[in-house]
Amino acid sequence: MIKFFRKIRYNLMSENKTSPNDSGGRAGKYFKYAIGEIILVVIGILIALQINNWNENRIKSNKETAILATIHKEFKENKKQLDSVVNQHLMARNNCAKIINLFPIKSKPEPAILDSLQHQLFWSYGGTTFNPSQTSINALASTSSFDIIKNNTLRDHLISWNDLITDYQEEELRVSEHMVQQYDPYMSKHFDWNFNFNDERNDFNALQTLEFEYLVRNQYYLIDQILTATGELQKVQNTLVKIINLSKPKNHD
Numbered sequence: 001m002i003k004f005f006r007k008i009r010y011n012l013m014s015e016n017k018t019s020p021n022d023s024g025g026r027a028g029k030y031f032k033y034a035i036g037e038i039i040l041v042v043i044g045i046l047i048a049l050q051i052n053n054w055n056e057n058r059i060k061s062n063k064e065t066a067i068l069a070t071i072h073k074e075f076k077e078n079k080k081q082l083d084s085v086v087n088q089h090l091m092a093r094n095n096c097a098k099i100i101n102l103f104p105i106k107s108k109p110e111p112a113i114l115d116s117l118q119h120q121l122f123w124s125y126g127g128t129t130f131n132p133s134q135t136s137i138n139a140l141a142s143t144s145s146f147d148i149i150k151n152n153t154l155r156d157h158l159i160s161w162n163d164l165i166t167d168y169q170e171e172e173l174r175v176s177e178h179m180v181q182q183y184d185p186y187m188s189k190h191f192d193w194n195f196n197f198n199d200e201r202n203d204f205n206a207l208q209t210l211e212f213e214y215l216v217r218n219q220y221y222l223i224d225q226i227l228t229a230t231g232e233l234q235k236v237q238n239t240l241v242k243i244i245n246l247s248k249p250k251n252h253d
C-alpha cells in the first residue's frame with residue numbers, strides 16, 4: 001500500500017517538475033515530498049499495529065473459545081459426579097434415620113425387622129467423596145492465564161473454585177474419618193461383612209448398646225451437615241451450574 005502511494009507521488013513530482021533555475025520551487029517540492037514520506041511511514045506503522053492487534057485478539061479469542069469448551073465439558077462431568085455423590089449421601093442419611101427410628105433396640109428384633117436392619121446398616125456407611133476433575137483450572141493457574149477469560153463473573157468463579165471445593169471436602173472428610181475410625185471398627189467387631197444376620201456369630205446384643213446408638217446418630221449428624229447444615233454443598237452446586245452456563249459455547253443448544 002505504501003509503494004502504491006509513493007508511485008502516485010512520484011508521478012505528481014514528475015508532472016510538476018520545474019526548470020533548473022527554479023531551485024526554490026524544487027526545494028519546496030522536495031520538502032513536501034519528505035513530509036509525505038513521513039506521513040506514509042506513520043500510516044504504515046499504524047496499519048501494521050492495527051493488523052498485529054487484530055491478529056493477537058483473534059488468537060486470544062480462539063484460545064478462549066477452546067478453553068471455554070474444555071471447561072464446559074469438564075464441569076458437566078463434575079456435576080454428574082456431584083449428583084451421584086449427593087445421592088449416596090442422601091441414601092446413607094435416610095438409612096441412618098430408619099435405624100434411629102428403631103431405638104432403643106432392647107432385644108433381638110423380629111425377622112422382618114432384621115431384614116430391614118440388614119439393608120439399612122449396609123447402606124448407612126456413606127463415605128463417598130466428591131473429587132472433581134480440575135485439569136482446565138489447573139492449566140490456567142499454572143500459566144497465569146485466567147485473564148484470557150473475558151467474562152468477569154466466570155473468571156471469578158474459576159479462580160475461587162479450588163477454595164470452594166476444599167471447604168466442601170472438609171465436611172466429607174469428617175464423615176470418612178468417623179466411618180473409618182469409629183463406625184466401621186464397631187460394626188466389623190460385632191457383625192459380618194455384609195450384615196448377614198442369619199449367621200449366628202453376629203452379636204445382636206451390640207444393637208442394644210448406647211455406643212451403637214451414638215455411632216449411628218453421629219453418622220446421621222455428620223452426613224446431614226454435608227447436605228443441609230453448612231451450606232457448602234449448595235455453594236458448590238450453584239457455582240457448578242453457573243460455570244457450566246457461562247462457559248457454554250455460543251452455538252450450543
